[in-house]
Amino acid sequence: MTLKAAKTWFLRLLPVVLFFICYYCSQFYFESYGGSRKSPQPTVSLCHSYRMKRKLDSLKLNVSRKTELFLKLEDFFWREHLSAEALPYGIKGSELLLLKVLAVTSSYTMPANIESLDCRTCAVIGNGFSIKNSSLGEIINKYNVVIRLNDAPVRGYEGDVGNKTTLRLFYPESAFYNPGVHNDPDSLQVLVPFKQEDLRWLKEILYDEKRIRKGFWKPPPQIWLGRASQIRVLDPYFLRLTASKLLRIPLKPRKQQKPVHPTTGILAVFVALNYCDVVHVAGFGYPESRNQKQPIHYYGKETMRSMKVGFKASICNGKTELWLVL
Template structure:
């Protein structure tokens, strides 16, 4: 081989060598910070040892209840008789539910997702930890992308993706125009924490006079969501997230502060029941002593705003760690 030919081959090999060098150091970097390469939501994960064995290591029962939403035809009094009022049951709210469910046209997930033998889910929290993660393209590959409250998508696609299969919300966390940060076929899932939440939706759907009292924050008086995309989450899921997963008293004692699960951990519990593969991103709060630390990947809210909330985020963090250690969930990014 001539010197000229050898020189040409060396020049051609330079990009290949640089690729492997950069890959080696990227893996070294990820390992040094406790991270792992971004997993791909492959169907092969459904048959893996982790998926088949993970439930055996959990100390609570996941029933794999895949009927997520209340329906007009099957919940009234015989089958869904409840000892609890909202948020853990429907006692006292039956008439509001009658009117709301009568005007929505469907109660199921899309047929294309329902028919899957293996469903891959990703639950996107609103935490600051997802900022600058570049997870967007990976998130869009999951069968089901669950988002929470009014978290924006437009302008943040590189980190949080652009696909939204369902969005859990309640009146105070509703965006007045859901079409801005959702897909045209996104399912809008109301999580009713109180009777006023159902009343708000009834007034929206029937264009009735709005009652403004009974909310900790004024909900939208005009809501541009489509009735055909609305679902009402079965209180079963909030009840079991609180009582079975977090061991929160469903009926707190007198003078005891009422604590409810966050929408985020509720979304994870829903995913654990509905999907075979559950990954999460954007979860975790900074320590309370850091009051100025931003808590979301958007906006300016800090830990100070969590001071008077009805959530025990430290308690939830412990159970997320337990779910992670068991293999039931997998984070898509390094986290504390």
Template sequence: MSLATVKTWCLRLLPVVLFVISYYYSHFLLQSYGGISRSSVPRKTFCESLISVKKWETLDFNISRTNNLFLKMEDFFWQHNPSTLPLPYGLKGSELFLMKVLAVTASYEMPASISKLDCRTCVVVGNGYSIKNSSLGSTINKYDIVIRLNNAPVRGYESDVGNKSTLRFFYPESASPNPDAHNNPGTLMVLVPFKQNDLRWIKEILYNEKRVRKGFWKPPPQIWQGKSSHIRLLDPFFLRQTASKVLKIPLQPKGKEKAVHPTTGILAIYVALSYCDVVHVAGFGYPQSKNQDQPIHYYGSDTMKAMKNSYHDLSHEAQALKKLEDGGLIQYLHPHS
């Protein structure tokens, strides 16, 4: 065989060799700590391998990658399509507050740099103690979308939780007075309205009106330095779906039953499943309720005692997360119980 013939066959085989290398890299080298490498980000081939219609059908999720995450002014003509449920699962009775807020927010979209991606990798960073000393920071920073929750700090904890923030889910009682302190300049601040007063609060902030202090389980910031152009309002559809499809809890409690709502954490995971092709999680899980003195966050000193009177069913959420994990919809970046 001539040298020219050998060169020709080598050139023909090169794409095949590169494909095989790429496949094995994405399929095997990305596996550690529940399937993910600490130093790598899922590639497109890995993305595509996780897309399974049967998984969605098994869990009866109404999920589409084209879902709009945020409320838009032009989507709501309430005289034609009135909401039948009040917050947190609908907008009945809160339409005027919502219109005033949407009138001064500059955009209702995700950044084009994210929305145009063929494959979106997403990590939801919980606030749990399980992420402490994990050294996952550099891995978390490499995802396309990093979702953080409430007022969880970043500065001083970068080695474990990273310092990239794409979306920050919050509500008034969990708002940090200065969002810039622990977020990137372009982080979208996603308000999750659980009650009408949550929309009233953001309206009063945006219009610099007199603050109403009543109606909150904890005083929210009276001065909040978030930029109006970075504010987004999460569509109650996602909280409703999280409650009904993921947790299967009643949307309207009967009689004297205590209302139970999803945490912002499991809500954020459902939103990620609705928008991203790959969803990984870190920092989720609470200690067993009988261990009341164990820290629950990677920061601060709160213990399980702080969750005593919450509107959340933590054990039920843990079971739901396990179901998502067992179904292959989410993967953890670290060992967990």
């Protein structure tokens, strides 16, 4: 074979050789990223994710990523475990009340269209004055899950807080008389049972029994129009971890030490961190302490001064309320 002929064959084979070299190099490249055939994200995105992960890790939130949020009849009475703690951190001593409540509500899951999402975006909307005149309503409505707290109104404030509600965390003293006024028809009403009386109140409502008013620091609604199909009971697991892991609150206070529990605000954030892939928070934050006349909430007229008076009164009555941004 002449030199010219050899050169011609080499040039013909060169593309084939280069193809196989590139193929095997690409195989090694993809395998080095965990065997995925998808190209890795652009460098900017990777850096952003890395920074966000470092920032989240630095907070030491001890988030477990438990995504089953609500108590279920079958798990907590027949299969899974017995609770070693009483409310608000367990169900010990409240099993019969829960049995009756869960038997009527009969649904214990999130909506299927949210459960099936690959990436859940969630907004936790606090009740603080900071969200007033923010014009965030349209943005808030775009999140997959919107979590609201207690009796914070929506109607009349849609421009700032939106009108979408996926979950509303509440306890009897903070319940709306008619949840339909400030919630979507499909909004889930999530009871956070801080005490046995809270479950008893819900049982009496569901079974239309005589209401017992004792045991509440504020009279709850004697008639409540929440639909049984939309009611859920939050697993005390989340309040227990919020207290012990996030806030470092002792679950069993010492003698003569009054118990202090997390508020629904910080609890809602912790629940979102467990359930959601993206969590954004709005409407949290007190007014500056020197401004005693500024309202606390985006609704109503309660101010720092009135809250201070109310706090003193609650101490005089032998009850201590832990105030967070609500």
